Amino acid sequence: MAISISSTAAAHVAEQLADRGHGIGIRVGVKTTGCSGMAYVLEFVDKLEVGDEIFEEQGVKIIVDPKSLVYIDGTEMDFVKHGVNEGFEFKNPNAKGECGCGESFSI
Amino acid sequence: MQSLIRNYFTLFNLPEACELDQESLSAEYRRQQGEVHPDRFANAEEPEKLRAVQLSSYLNEAYETLKSPLRRAAYLLSLRDIDVEQVNQNDLSMDLLLEQIQLREKLDELPIDESALASLDALRSEVNVKLEKQEKKFAEFFDLENFNEAKKVYHELQFLYKLSAEIDAGEEIRLGY
Amino acid sequence: MALLQIQEPGGKQAKPLHRRAVGIDLGTTNSLVSASCGPGVETLPDSAAQHLLPSVVHYSKGKPPLVGVEAKALLVDDPLNTIASVKRLLGKSLSELKAKQDYLPFEFDEARADGAPAILTEAGSKDVVQISADILSALVERAEASLKGALEGAVITVPAYFNDAQRQQTKDAAQLAGLNVLRLLNEPTAAAVAYGLDSNDQGNVVVFDLGGGTFDVSLLSLKNGVFEVLATGGDTSLGGDDIDHAIAEWIAAQLQESAAVAVPSVAKLRQLANAAKHELSDKPQTAIVINQFSALLEESTLKKLTADMIRRTIMSCRRVLRDAGLAVADIDNIVMVGGSTRMPLVRDAVAEFFGKTPLTDIDPDKVVAIGAGIQADVLIGNKSPDSFLLLDVNPLSLGIETMGELVEKIIPRNTTIPVAKAQEFTTFKDGQTVMSLHVVQGERELVSDCRSLARFELRDIPAMVAGAAKIRVSFQVDADGLLSVSAEELSTGKKAEIQVKPSYGLKSSVIEEMLQDSQSHAKIDMEARSIKEAQLEATQLLDAIANALLVDGNLLSREEADSLAESIKALENTMTSGGSVQIHAATEELNQASSDFAAKRMDLHIANALRGESIDAVEK
Numbered sequence: 001m002a003i004s005i006s007s008t009a010a011a012h013v014a015e016q017l018a019d020r021g022h023g024i025g026i027r028v029g030v031k032t033t034g035c036s037g038m039a040y041v042l043e044f045v046d047k048l049e050v051g052d053e054i055f056e057e058q059g060v061k062i063i064v065d066p067k068s069l070v071y072i073d074g075t076e077m078d079f080v081k082h083g084v085n086e087g088f089e090f091k092n093p094n095a096k097g098e099c100g101c102g103e104s105f106s107i
Numbered sequence: 108m109q110s111l112i113r114n115y116f117t118l119f120n121l122p123e124a125c126e127l128d129q130e131s132l133s134a135e136y137r138r139q140q141g142e143v144h145p146d147r148f149a150n151a152e153e154p155e156k157l158r159a160v161q162l163s164s165y166l167n168e169a170y171e172t173l174k175s176p177l178r179r180a181a182y183l184l185s186l187r188d189i190d191v192e193q194v195n196q197n198d199l200s201m202d203l204l205l206e207q208i209q210l211r212e213k214l215d216e217l218p219i220d221e222s223a224l225a226s227l228d229a230l231r232s233e234v235n236v237k238l239e240k241q242e243k244k245f246a247e248f249f250d251l252e253n254f255n256e257a258k259k260v261y262h263e264l265q266f267l268y269k270l271s272a273e274i275d276a277g278e279e280i281r282l283g284y
Numbered sequence: 285m286a287l288l289q290i291q292e293p294g295g296k297q298a299k300p301l302h303r304r305a306v307g308i309d310l311g312t313t314n315s316l317v318s319a320s321c322g323p324g325v326e327t328l329p330d331s332a333a334q335h336l337l338p339s340v341v342h343y344s345k346g347k348p349p350l351v352g353v354e355a356k357a358l359l360v361d362d363p364l365n366t367i368a369s370v371k372r373l374l375g376k377s378l379s380e381l382k383a384k385q386d387y388l389p390f391e392f393d394e395a396r397a398d399g400a401p402a403i404l405t406e407a408g409s410k411d412v413v414q415i416s417a418d419i420l421s422a423l424v425e426r427a428e429a430s431l432k433g434a435l436e437g438a439v440i441t442v443p444a445y446f447n448d449a450q451r452q453q454t455k456d457a458a459q460l461a462g463l464n465v466l467r468l469l470n471e472p473t474a475a476a477v478a479y480g481l482d483s484n485d486q487g488n489v490v491v492f493d494l495g496g497g498t499f500d501v502s503l504l505s506l507k508n509g510v511f512e513v514l515a516t517g518g519d520t521s522l523g524g525d526d527i528d529h530a531i532a533e534w535i536a537a538q539l540q541e542s543a544a545v546a547v548p549s550v551a552k553l554r555q556l557a558n559a560a561k562h563e564l565s566d567k568p569q570t571a572i573v574i575n576q577f578s579a580l581l582e583e584s585t586l587k588k589l590t591a592d593m594i595r596r597t598i599m600s601c602r603r604v605l606r607d608a609g610l611a612v613a614d615i616d617n618i619v620m621v622g623g624s625t626r627m628p629l630v631r632d633a634v635a636e637f638f639g640k641t642p643l644t645d646i647d648p649d650k651v652v653a654i655g656a657g658i659q660a661d662v663l664i665g666n667k668s669p670d671s672f673l674l675l676d677v678n679p680l681s682l683g684i685e686t687m688g689e690l691v692e693k694i695i696p697r698n699t700t701i702p703v704a705k706a707q708e709f710t711t712f713k714d715g716q717t718v719m720s721l722h723v724v725q726g727e728r729e730l731v732s733d734c735r736s737l738a739r740f741e742l743r744d745i746p747a748m749v750a751g752a753a754k755i756r757v758s759f760q761v762d763a764d765g766l767l768s769v770s771a772e773e774l775s776t777g778k779k780a781e782i783q784v785k786p787s788y789g790l791k792s793s794v795i796e797e798m799l800q801d802s803q804s805h806a807k808i809d810m811e812a813r814s815i816k817e818a819q820l821e822a823t824q825l826l827d828a829i830a831n832a833l834l835v836d837g838n839l840l841s842r843e844e845a846d847s848l849a850e851s852i853k854a855l856e857n858t859m860t861s862g863g864s865v866q867i868h869a870a871t872e873e874l875n876q877a878s879s880d881f882a883a884k885r886m887d888l889h890i891a892n893a894l895r896g897e898s899i900d901a902v903e904k
Contacts, residue, residue: 016290026290043291081434088288137510141673145702145763149437149466149663160762164704171699275606 003028003055003062003072009079009088010058017060020044025054025061028077028090029068040090041068115169115182125183125246127173136170176242177268180249180261187254191261198259207266210234214270214277223281231274238267305437305466305664306427307474307656310419310454312371313496315339316650317423318657319431320666325478325657327650328430336649337426340368341418343405351422363389365405370415373401375449416457424461437466439660441652444470444500444516444679447725448737448767455764466663468764470676472502473513474655475621477674478646487616488514490604492634492642493652494597495622497523501600503608503615512675515607515698517600522593524561524624530589531557531581535572538579545577561586565626587629594633601637607698618642621651675700678761682737684769685722687712688816689731694759697727701765706758708774715747719755721780723769730812742771742780814864822859822871826852829878832885839884851877 005013017023029041045063048054053069055062064072076091116123119135141147143162148155172178181191213230217223241264248257307318307325314336318327327335334353342355343365350358358366367390373381378392378401393402393409402411420440427435440463442454451468458465469477472491479489486507493500500518504511532553539547547553556572560581563570569582605612618634620642625631634642646654659674661667678701683693686709694705711719719742726734745753754774761767772779829852833840840848851874858870 013290027293040288041291042288043293046293086436088290090288133507137507137512137673137675140675141510144673144675146467146663146673150665160702160760161704163763164702164760167700167703168705278606279603 002074003057003064004076005057005060005062006076006078007058009077010060012079012088013060017044022046024048025063027063027065028072028075029065030071040072042088114186115173118166118169119173121173123183123186125180125242125249127179129174132170132173136166139166177261177264180242180245180257180264183249184254184258184261189254189258191258194262198262200259203263203266207270210270211273214273217277219281221281224278227274227278227281231271234267234271234274238264238271241267303436303664303666304427304431304433305439305657305660305666306423306431306435307653307658307660308420308423308438308440308458309471309474309653309656310371310416310440310442310457311339311495312369312498313339314649315419315423316653317427318650318653319427320657320661325654325661327653327657328427330426337419337422338368339371339419340366341370341415342366343407343410345406347407349407349418351419364391365407367403367405367410367415370412370419373412374416374453375447376401376412413453413457413460416454417460420458420461420463424463435463437464437660437664439467439469439474439656439663440465441469441471441474441656443498444472444502445498445518446765447680447735448765449735451765455766465764466660469656469659469674470502470513470516470679470765471652472500472516472619472621473504473511473674473676474652474659475619476502476504476506476511476655477658478651478655479617479619479643488610488614490601490615490618490638491621492597492601492618492625493518493621494624494630495523496525496624497521499523499597499600500621501597501604503604503610510673510675512700513677513698514610515604516677516679517604517607519596519600522596524622526593527561527590527624527627528554528557530593531560531586534581534585534589535560535574535579538572539574539577542577542579545575548574561627565628583629590629594630597630598633598637601634612638615640619651620644621648623649676763676765677701678703678765680725680735681727682723682725682759682761682767683734684709684757685724685731688820690816691724691726691729691731691734694757695761701761702763704758704760706756709755709757710751711745711748711753711755712750714750716750716753717745717747718743719745719771721757721769721771723767730816737767738769740769740771740780742773742778744776744778745773746776815867818864818867818871819859822855822867822874825871825874826855829874829881832881836881836885840881844881848877848881 013026017025023044023046025045027041027043027045031041045061048063049065051066053064053066055064062077072090072092074092078089078091080086080089114123119132119139121127121132121135140163143159143166145156145159145163148159151159172182184191210230210233214227217226241260245257245260245264248254248260305319306328309316309318316327316335316337318325320326329335330337330352332353337352338356340352340355340359342350342358342362344350349355355366356368359368377399378394378396379399381392381401390403393404393411396402396409396411400411402409403415424435424438438458440454440458442451446454455465455468472493475491475493476489487505489504489506491500491502491504493502498518499522500516502516503514505514506512532550535553535556536547539545548556556574560570560572564581564583564586569580572579572581605615615638618638618640620631620634625634625642625644625648631642631644677698678695679697681693681697682695683691684707686692692707694707695703709719720739721742722731722739723737724731724734725737728734742755745755755771756774757769757771759767759769770779829848833848837845855867855870855874858866862870
């Protein structure tokens with residue numbers, strides 16, 4: 001079981017953590033919402049919850065709760081630019097369909 | 108775009124009348140431009156940008172129409188289904204035409220150099236006094252719903268504004284532009 | 285998929301990322317780039333701590349172009365491959381540039397199909413868009429190094445008098461340099477923005493921009509965080525260079541009087557003059573020394589030398605005030621832009637005219653770039669959108685060619701943009717199915733004196749009698765001041781549309797002179813216009829009579845026909861040689877002479893119609 005992160009994404013995470021000034025790492029997870037069922041969660045982590053799994057990749061701590069882990073195991077996190085927009089992108093081998101907006105996915 | 112075709116006065120929350128509070132007009136114009144101007148959509152998708160250009164252009168047109176007393180007068184008449192483009196020769200009195208000819212002769216006779224600037228200023232004040240008088244007269248007729256007379260005064264106003272523009276052009280020539 | 289940003293724990297919105305946006309002042313002589321650094325916007329220096337980047341590009345074979353100080357150093361040694369002042373070439377066709385008297389030391393690429401000016405260099409043929417893009421790239425590189433990351437957007441300033449072609453090419457150059465152009469911003473507006481936000485003023489602001497070669501003046505109103513450009517004006521051939529020139533001439537005159545030493549080269553004189561001008565910014569007098577010769581230039585002398593130029597700048601101020609319908613007393617602030625406003629004489633004249641001390645806190649060379657940077661920060665979304673809004677105007681009138689080569693203005697100058705206006709036109713000839721539309725820009729009344737922007741055709745108009753078709757022509761100017769035009773035949777809904785791009789190879793007077801031209805020619809224009817109109821009226825009458833003669837010529841007796849032919853001949857002669865009054869008179873005469881004929885035709889047609897034949901059928 002693992003989650004991977006590209007070096008660009010890792011650099012951006014590190015930079016934003018440094019900018020923020022505090023935090024252990026980032027939480028990657030899923031929550032139920034949206035048109036096709038589930039949406040990604042991406043947030044800073046100040047405090048660990050019971051059962052959290054911690055992955056250390058490229059010097060960045062990625063924290064995933066056990067329920068989410070089932071859905072996003074094997075996911076690759078990248079940082080990309082589309083025109084004037086930039087942000088994080090997930091490549092999930094488990095996802096079968098995405099809604100138009102791309103914020104939700106189904107398995 | 109259908110939703111755009113609205114009364115300009117309603118658009119700016121103003122009473123539909125000749126007298127107009129320029130301050131309220133300009134404040135409301137600025138407020139609304141603040142919402143629809145393309146600069147607010149510099150990062151938006153193409154259709155939104157296009158809509159911003161359309162809305163903002165419409166707002167500009169409405170504002171320019173109400174801001175200018177002459178255009179406002181024409182617009183008020185058009186709201187009463189009176190076509191100001193249709194000029195009936197009988198609408199223009201002989202006195203008016205003679206007065207216009209005299210004023211124009213005065214303008215043409217001025218020397219073409221800077222020495223005429225003071226006379227131009229005097230002529231401009233003369234025209235401005237007449238403009239103010241006629242604008243009042245227009246409002247009076249319009250408020251009495253005597254639109255035929257109001258239309259005649261409108262044509263007088265047209266003459267005066269045209270003359271005023273010619274005085275400006277005359278000043279430009281003499282200022283050496 | 286949508287791109288995600290890292291959120292605060294519990295789904296709270298994280299502080300939005302600061303996005304990298306810059307303001308760029310792409311100048312004729314120097315260019316600058318600015319960005320928000322901490323609390324305010326500042327211009328960004330290069331590694332040698334220089335803020336100004338000379339707008340000079342040097343091309344050599346197999347190497348990337350050199351931009352800035354290094355390129356400037358090669359101007360004298362390698363003039364064919366070193367290009368300065370490319371901004372002056374924007375929007376011009378090759379033929380226009382060649383027609384200009386100014387000597388340009390380049391070899392132009394004659395092989396280019398589109399007639400756009402391109403310069404042959406060691407590194408190949410470079411057009412003005414490419415050269416401008418190379419300057420922009422140097423600024424982008426500087427900004428990205430300084431901001432540590434790729435730029436997401438830029439606001440680029442252009443002179444207020446820039447026409448559509450010049451704006452379009454500036455935008456093209458930015459896109460070629462990989463920039464996302466958030467907005468093209470008028471330079472004086474940018475300057476007012478730089479001051480406006482710092483002092484949070486309300487009221488009317490005059491921006492007085494006296495650069496090396498041009499003078500611009502704008503009047504803006506600032507209220508509740510909204511800037512509105514009320515009017516712009518200026519003089520495109522007036523600047524600090526003219527002041528240097530006047531001083532240089534004075535030095536030459538002093539030298540000739542003393543006859544002690546030979547008059548040095550023009551370049552040397554200019555250099556001495558420029559140095560003297562700078563000296564006089566701090567001191568009441570300065571000595572000019574050439575070998576044994578020495579002359580004392582006093583402020584009072586300089587005042588005399590520059591009196592006419594300064595008077596012209598003040599006249600422009602007066603005119604802009606009038607365009608906006610304001611008086612001197614209505615002006616709350618005056619912003620000074622451009623190196624030449626450092627001259628105390630200029631500052632004093634401005635202060636005297638407006639009765640107020642002008643604002644000079646921000647470096648007049650940097651103020652435009654700083655304003656552009658502030659606007660970029662707002663447009664990219666770093667600042668709250670309520671902070672301020674800019675309402676700009678179009679600097680030159682836009683119109684369409686009508687019959688007789690006259691210009692019908694659709695959007696007058698100083699109209700707030702974006703703006704959309706439509707006007708209806710009709711066909712000129714019976715059965716006309718194609719209408720060609722010629723879009724022009726400028727203040728003059730005749731097409732040949734305005735700038736040609738584009739030509740296009742509306743086809744498949746249903747055949748009708750002249751004047752029956754209704755064609756609506758719509759002009760739309762967007763917030764960058766760029767124009768698109770569409771034409772629609774109202775009964776069929778047939779449409780044609782064009783996005784106006786620079787058009788080359790069209791004969792037209794040089795754009796910078798156009799604004800000035802329009803005023804000095806107003807009088808001549810009036811008569812020229814009257815003649816054109818009279819000629820048109822005469823042509824229409826002649827055509828109508830010729831047609832009538834073809835159909836119903838047999839209605840006339842020999843004497844009647846001869847007398848009519850005489851009047852026709854008289855009008856034809858007057859048309860080519862006479863003034864508007866004479867043409868009118870001759871037209872009126874022919875009208876009279878043909879009235880009996882017209883009456884006879886009318887009688888005949890009515891009689892025919894009563895017999896059950898349609899008039900149409902008779903006409904054929």
